[in-house]
Amino acid sequence: MDVSVRRVPIALQNLTRDAWLLFATRFVRLFAYGSLSVVLVFYLVGIGLTESQTGLLLTMTLAGDTGVSLFLTTRADRIGRRRTLIVGAALMTAAGLLFAWTHAFWLLVAAATIGVISPSGQEVGPFLSIEQAALAHVVTDRTRTEVFAWYTLTGTLATALGALAAGTMTRALQTSISAVDSYRAVVILYAALGVVLAALFSRLSASAEAATASEKKALRPTLTGLHRSRDVVLKLSALFALDAFGGGFVIQSFAAYWFYLRFGVNPETLGVIFFWANVFAGISALVASRLAARFGLIRTMVATHLPSNVLLILVPLMPTLPLAVLVLLARFSISQMDVPTRQSYIMAVVTPEERSAAAGITGVARTIGAAISPLLVGFMFETPALVNLPFFLAGTLKIAYDLLLYRAFVSVRPPEETGRTPGV
Numbered sequence: 171m172d173v174s175v176r177r178v179p180i181a182l183q184n185l186t187r188d189a190w191l192l193f194a195t196r197f198v199r200l201f202a203y204g205s206l207s208v209v210l211v212f213y214l215v216g217i218g219l220t221e222s223q224t225g226l227l228l229t230m231t232l233a234g235d236t237g238v239s240l241f242l243t244t245r246a247d248r249i250g251r252r253r254t255l256i257v258g259a260a261l262m263t264a265a266g267l268l269f270a271w272t273h274a275f276w277l278l279v280a281a282a283t284i285g286v287i288s289p290s291g292q293e294v295g296p297f298l299s300i301e302q303a304a305l306a307h308v309v310t311d312r313t314r315t316e317v318f319a320w321y322t323l324t325g326t327l328a329t330a331l332g333a334l335a336a337g338t339m340t341r342a343l344q345t346s347i348s349a350v351d352s353y354r355a356v357v358i359l360y361a362a363l364g365v366v367l368a369a370l371f372s373r374l375s376a377s378a379e380a381a382t383a384s385e386k387k388a389l390r391p392t393l394t395g396l397h398r399s400r401d402v403v404l405k406l407s408a409l410f411a412l413d414a415f416g417g418g419f420v421i422q423s424f425a426a427y428w429f430y431l432r433f434g435v436n437p438e439t440l441g442v443i444f445f446w447a448n449v450f451a452g453i454s455a456l457v458a459s460r461l462a463a464r465f466g467l468i469r470t471m472v473a474t475h476l477p478s479n480v481l482l483i484l485v486p487l488m489p490t491l492p493l494a495v496l497v498l499l500a501r502f503s504i505s506q507m508d509v510p511t512r513q514s515y516i517m518a519v520v521t522p523e524e525r526s527a528a529a530g531i532t533g534v535a536r537t538i539g540a541a542i543s544p545l546l547v548g549f550m551f552e553t554p555a556l557v558n559l560p561f562f563l564a565g566t567l568k569i570a571y572d573l574l575l576y577r578a579f580v581s582v583r584p585p586e587e588t589g590r591t592p593g594v
Contacts, residue, residue, distance in 0.1 A: 182320060188378040189308050192301045193324050195255075195370045199297060200325040202262075202363040204332025204448065205356050207291035207422040208441050209340060212430075213353035217273045225548015227275075227282055228423065232541035234283030235294045236534050242296040243530020247523070251300050252374045258296045259368035262286040266361025270354050286364075289544065290421035291329050291444070294537065299529035304378050306517035306525055311586040314517065315467065318510040319459035326452030326506060330445045333422075337441015353437075399520035402582065403528045406516065407535035409575050414536035416567030418543025419560035420482065424551070425498075431557055433491040447499055451506035458507035466587055467515040472576045474507035476569060481505075483565035486558035518584030 185193075214224045238261065246254040265285020268277060281287070286295040302318075309317045336356045343352035420428075422444060429435040429443070454474075462470040481501035488494035513529075520528040543560075550556040 182317070184309075184313075185317070186308050186377065188374050189305055191370060191374055192304060192378075193321060195297070195367055196301065196321060196325050197328040198363055198367050198370065199262075200291075200293075200328035201332040201335075202360045202367075203288035203293070204291045204329035204422075204444070205336035205339075206266075206287070206332075206360045207289060207329075208333045208336040208426055208444060209353040209356045209437055210287075210289050211423045211427045212437060213269075213350065213357060214278075216350035216353060219275065219278075221551045222548045223275060225545045225551075227278055228289045228421075228544035228548075229541050230279050231282035231287045231289055232294070232418070232537050232544070235286060236537045236541060238284070238286070239294075239296045239299070239530060239537060240534045243299040243533070244527050246296065246300050246526045246530070247303075247379075251304060251379050251526070252371055254296055255300055255371040255374070256368050258286060259364050259371055262295065262367065263361045263364030266357055266364060270357040270361065289423045290418075290540070291333065291423070291448075292421075293325070293533070296530065299533045300526055302513055302517060302529045303525035307522065311518065311584070314586075315462050315510060315514040316459040318514045318517075319455045322455040322506065322510040322513070323452040326448045326455065330448030330452065333448065334441045334445035337438040337445075341436075341438035399524045399528060402519055403516075403524075403531055405578060407532050409571055409578065410512075410532050411535040411539035412574070413568055413571040414539030415543055416479075416539075416564045416571065418540035419547055419564040419567075421540070421544065424544065424547050424560065427551065428486075428557060428560070429491075429494070431551065432486075433494070435491065443495055443498070447502040450499055450503040454503055454505075454507045455510050458509075458511050461507070462511050462514070467511045467518070467584055468576065468580050468582075471508040471511045471515070472572045474504050476572045478502075478505035478507075479565045479568040479572070482568070483562055486561045515584060518586070519582060 210228075211224055214227060215221065219227065238258075242254050242258065262285065265281045265287045268281035268285065269287065272278060272281075288294045301321075305317060305321060306314060339356060339359075340349070340352040343355055347355075426437075426440045426444065429440060435443070458470055458474065461474070465473070478501050481497055482505075485494055485497050485501070488497055516528055516532055517525055543564075547560050550559050
């Protein structure tokens with residue numbers, strides 16, 4: 171037991187300065203996403219949008235992110251990872267500023283489509299894909315899942331702190347300004363953190379890039395950036411799209427609003443709820459790396475994800491707020507175990523030169539899947555009899571994903587489980 175405890179800091183101590191910078195950028199970014207997710211629907215409804223318009227806007231947010239992410243991630247290794255990441259941070263800042271300063275629906279749609287806005291508290295934009303590819307280059311196959319677990323923990327704790335900060339901040343501000351203006355302050359904070367993100371990305375060194383200038387010229391450009399790993403990436407993308415479509419029914423912004431509709435919970439209390447939810451999710455990532463070392467990545471992904479989706483279905487069946495929160499927290503305590511294992515699996519089963527593209531395409535597939543659901547949820551929330559339906563749809567679809575993933579990929583094992591080279 172002592173050996174495994176000591177092994178964690180050793181894995182982190184071997185990371186380079188660029189890797190630590192990427193941990194820092196993930197923390198800043200997910201703090202921004204977490205803070206925005208708690209108040210976003212409240213803010214949009216507060217400035218005059220209907221629930222259905224809000225659902226449409228969030229769908230456009232995720233749909234626009236699809237195009238931006240696909241374009242940037244499939245070219246990042248040729249145009250430069252640092253440059254690509256700075257562009258993404260600029261789009262994040264621009265979207266936040268437009269959301270803060272306009273009530274015009276068409277301008278909000280434009281900002282949502284072109285910019286980078288996270289309504290779920292989870293990753294959007296090109297950032298995650300490029301950071302994953304960079305991290306996978308600087309760690310060994312044996313430590314990759316463990317490093318990704320700590321990387322996931324960094325993000326989930328940041329999301330938790332962001333949610334808590336947003337709830338506390340809006341509550342404090344509402345003693346002197348209106349509720350809508352307090353939500354707007356969080357949106358402005360989101361834009362400001364985009365500037366901080368760009369500054370951190372600018373400090374990445376040339377060693378974070380995929381190749382030297384001469385090697386970049388030799389890279390064969392394709393529409394997808396994939397070559398030998400195309401088939402496995404496309405299969406994974408289809409399954410991840412199904413999972414994200416289900417998850418899109420219960421993104422954090424809508425889950426927070428559901429607690430308000432069902433139990434009248436205010437944003438400050440919601441911030442506390444989702445703080446602990448994300449803390450539990452982050453801690454579970456460390457457990458996932460140990461389970462994966464013993465049982466394998468795919469088995470760990472499915473065995474932890476299935477029960478979490480059963481708990482998701484049970485949330486709206488709880489008759490009281492404490493019980494609903496308890497089930498939600500239980501769900502979060504195991505729901506994210508598949509995240510570092512999934513990220514590590516993608517990096518393991520593709521060739522090194524295809525990692526940015528593979529992460530980008532599978533990430534975009536998830537965004538496409540998640541982009542459709544909010545539009546449907548907006549209409550459900552306008553009908554009192556349907557407000558619980560998103561949880562049932564989400565749980566059922568995600569269970570189907572788990573079963574299909576196991577069937578298709580249980581025999582496709584990563585190098586550390588077989589001794590083979592990635593992509594072979």
